[in-house]
Every structure is written in structure tokens, then in C-alpha cells.
Amino acid sequence: MKLVHDVTIYEVGFRDGLQLESKVLSVEEKLDVFTFFRDANVSEVEFGSFVHPKLVPQMANTSDFYSHIQQFEEEMELVALVPNLKGLEIAKANGVRSVNYVLSASNTHNQQNVRQTTDESLNSFKVLSQFASENGIALNVTVATSFGCPFEGTVPQKRIMKILDTLLLHNIKRITLADTTGMANPKQVYELTKEAVNEWRNFEFGCHFHNTRGMGLANILAGMEAGITIYDASIGGIGGCPFAPGATGNVCTEDVVHMLEEMGVKTSIDLDRLIQASHKLKEILGHDLPGQVAKAGKSSRKYPVPS
């Protein structure tokens, strides 16, 4: 079993995680959780998205939240999701230095999201990437439904490779292959990521998994075996999937970090502080979170022998 030596966690709880929560968090509440991320040494945080507040009310205070955390930009990378050029312009106006743009590998899914085919999105991407370049904004692209589409089913690996080929003509910092609705299995993850890593050896690929069908950590294991060292994760495992009510959400940050550290793969994150972040978020949201290590404790936890 060939593994990587260290892994970077890209925390998406504030965006992908909160997006489906019914409770809208105030800036103060977001800051409460953010403080634990800082203490835990989380190095990359997607702090929100510049979408229309009517579409995603949870993201309405993204500018305000950013103005409070911007001062910590030297310690960690703070990234905003932008759905389009307009979002990128708002990001720029707010002084954001790093953005994540999402397009979907599945035509049907992309059309549902932005009323464009994938090719149309790839064409309009030129303008966006140029704008980011000219303004010194680091650009990450997330390729949604890379491992399957809830409408179309299988998305051929060849199609993903072609999309990557087109994207890599542009000035991009990272590409994240995303399993948007938790359809990926470990074999598929290994095969697609291995091909991408082999084809573009020096480019930075990340993976984004959901735990919808319980395979989240197995998929990360498979990704590591293929050489992927960057993983999105959501504190407490919040997130969910609009297509599967009751299903669990993104892979849970503390569960991922726990598994990696147990395996001797370094993350630089303080797991105990991270678990505190999860407890804090649970308290704020007022409901149980899907993450398991925050409930069960670490594997290394010893129990007193009953007398």
C-alpha cells in the first residue's frame, strides 16, 4: 500500500457545509468556529461564496465575515467560491486573494446550476481566468460530478480528462475533482486520479468527497494511493445532498484528520482543537452532526478497566 506522506485539508464547512443548513449563522457564530480552526492550525478555508443572497441565504454575510477574518490571511489561505464573473468581481472588490470556481462535468448538472452546457462554461471560463490573472487572484477550479451525475449517471473518465485538458490551458492554481453527490467508489477514484496525476505530474489536484453512501474515507484512501495530497472536508461532516434527504454530508474534517494521523500521514492539524470546533458548531446548529470521531473519541483513547 503506497501512501502519501502528508495531506492538506481544504475546509469547506462554511460554504458547502452550511449551505444546506436551515439555520443561518451570524458572522459572530461563524467567527466562533473560525477561531477553533485557527487554533487547530487549519491552513485552507473556503469561507463563503459570492452568490445572490436570495439563492443561498446562508452566504449573505460572506463579505462581512471576510472583513473580520481577512487579517489572518498570512496564516491561512482564505478562499471564496464564485459561481461566475460577477461573483469574481465582487470577490475582487472585497479584496479576496483566492477563489474557487465550479463547473460541472455533466451537461445536465451544469445546465441545472448555471443554464449552460459544460462546453459553454469552459468557453466563458477564459474571461474569468483572465480577470483572476490580471488581478493577482489565485484560481482554483472544482469540476463537479467528476465521479457521476445524479441525472445522467456515469460520467466517462475520458470526458473528465478532456475537461482537464481544456482547463489546463489557463492559469489555474489547482483543480479539484469533486464527487458532488457522493457517488464515487474507491476503484473509480483510484483510476481517475491516477490517470490525471500521471498525465499532469506537476499540477496540483485535489479531491472533494461526500460520505453519502459511507465511502468517503475509503475514497480518500484510494486517492492517497494514487498520489493525491489535497482533500476537501467539512467540519462535523455537515453538508448533505439535496437529492438524498437524511443522507450524510461532506467527508467530516475531524474524521479525515483522525484517520490520516492514525495512519502516520501528517496533516499539521491539531485534532483535539478540531474536535472542539466540531463541538462548537454542533452547539450553534443545535443538532447532532454526522462526524463520528467527535462522538466516539480518538482510537488512542483508553478506558479505565472496570473493577
Next chain:
Amino acid sequence: MKLVHDVTIYEVGFRDGLQLESKVLSVEEKLDVFTFFRDANVSEVEFGSFVHPKLVPQMANTSDFYSHIQQFEEEMELVALVPNLKGLEIAKANGVRSVNYVLSASNTHNQQNVRQTTDESLNSFKVLSQFASENGIALNVTVATSFGCPFEGTVPQKRIMKILDTLLLHNIKRITLADTTGMANPKQVYELTKEAVNEWRNFEFGCHFHNTRGMGLANILAGMEAGITIYDASIGGIGGCPFAPGATGNVCTEDVVHMLEEMGVKTSIDLDRLIQASHKLKEILGHDLPGQVAKAGKSSRKYPVPS
């Protein structure tokens, strides 16, 4: 990624699963679930244990339940857990053809369970294995805490190998390496199982995992990469762990089968029928079960495009 081609599932829901449930299932209720197992083509079922009914009330009707399902013994292997020679004698008296004996690799854990050190259990095992042999009863041995002990912490791989060495002097059908309280990580699973498989190439090893810290399916992936083809699993993921209240239980049978089938690893189990077994059990127990595929549906499930 080297994988196995097919996998046998050893269903432990009736024993390890129900053991921690507050509701005691009647024989009729157990039969209701069992019928779905038959329809789903589940080939190995641990149907109960011959322990003192005062210790585990959920197992009190094991004899009665077995008398109803014994007729299906040609279709599937029906196994009873026996804690000691007395349990084995009761199993024999009931006409049981296959038993599972558990001893713990950790002295402290073994002492908690049977008031003996591991070595003492290994010594008294001779009598038990002889009795099984003489009576034509197939004997499986589960080595509990093979991947860690909640009291002692790490259990050295060398210790496990020595226990296996001693056990293999006897007439045993299979040895199951069990992660009794969900402490195993995939790297550890790969290393221990790989060593066991390399050392005793023609012997049948299985693995038993809990999903206490979310690593259940990742551990199965690691086991498959080492060549293990037999896995314990519990319908609906019931089971839990007395040390971690609120934590999830055994790896969930339908989630395991779903992952394997998605990866092209054959199980011979009808997943749709298996999911029905899980729904039935949920109805009987009257609470939500930890399994995720029964909630989210299979990855292959397609959704209508919103108009």
C-alpha cells in the same frame, strides 16, 4: 490498486448487532428479517450465541430461532457464537454444525470477558477444538482486539502473529481478525492482514470491522488490497460499542455490499433485497439505523431533471 475478485459476507446482525439493542426481538421478528436474508442470497449468518440468557437477554431465544431456520442449512451456513465449552455443548445438543469461538488478543480485554489471560484461553482452547472436531462441528475463531484494545491501547502485531501460530495447531476452519471497538486504521489493517496472508497462504482469514470512527469501509478496502475475501458485517450497521455511547456500530452489510458491487467485486448478494432487510429491521427496532445506502439509495440511482 490490487483487489480481490469476490467477497463473502458473514452476517453478524443477529448476534453482534442485536446484542446492544434495548429491544429484545422475538423469534418471529428475527424470522421476518431472516427471510429477506434468504431472498437476498446471504450465504453465511451468525444467528445467535449460546451464552447465559441473563448476560445477554437478546440471545435467550437462540435455540428456538435456530430450530426454525435449521431447515435452510443447505442454502446457507448458520453459525452460533460460543463463549466456552459449555456453549459448544449446547450448540451440539441443538444440532448446530458451525460455531464461532471468541478470544481476545489483549489480556485485559480477555480477562474482562472470560476472567482468563489470553494464554489461559489458548490452553483451554485445545479441549474445545477437540470437541468440535470429534463432533464434526466447523470451528471459526475470532481474535478480538486484533487491532487495538480499549484498555491497553495498541496490541503489537507480533502478539497477534503468535496467537495465530498457536491457534493454527488446531483444526480450525477460519480465523477472523476482529477490530472489536473500531480502533483499526487502513494502514494497520493492510499490514497485519498482509503478514497473516503471506505467512499462511492457504488458510482462510476473515476480518471484522466496526465503523466507530468512520473507517469501516476504508478498512475493508485495505483488507481487500491485502487479499482478504471474507468480511463480517451487520445489517443496517447496528451494533455499537459499549465504550462509545452514540457511536455507530459494525460495518453495515448493505453499505459494504454496495461499495463492493460498485467496484466490480462480486458478493452474490442481491443488494435491493438486502436493503429491504434493513428497512424491515428498522421498522422492528423502531429507530433509525446507521447504514447509509438504505437512506441515500444506490449510487446508480438516477433523479428526474427538475423542469
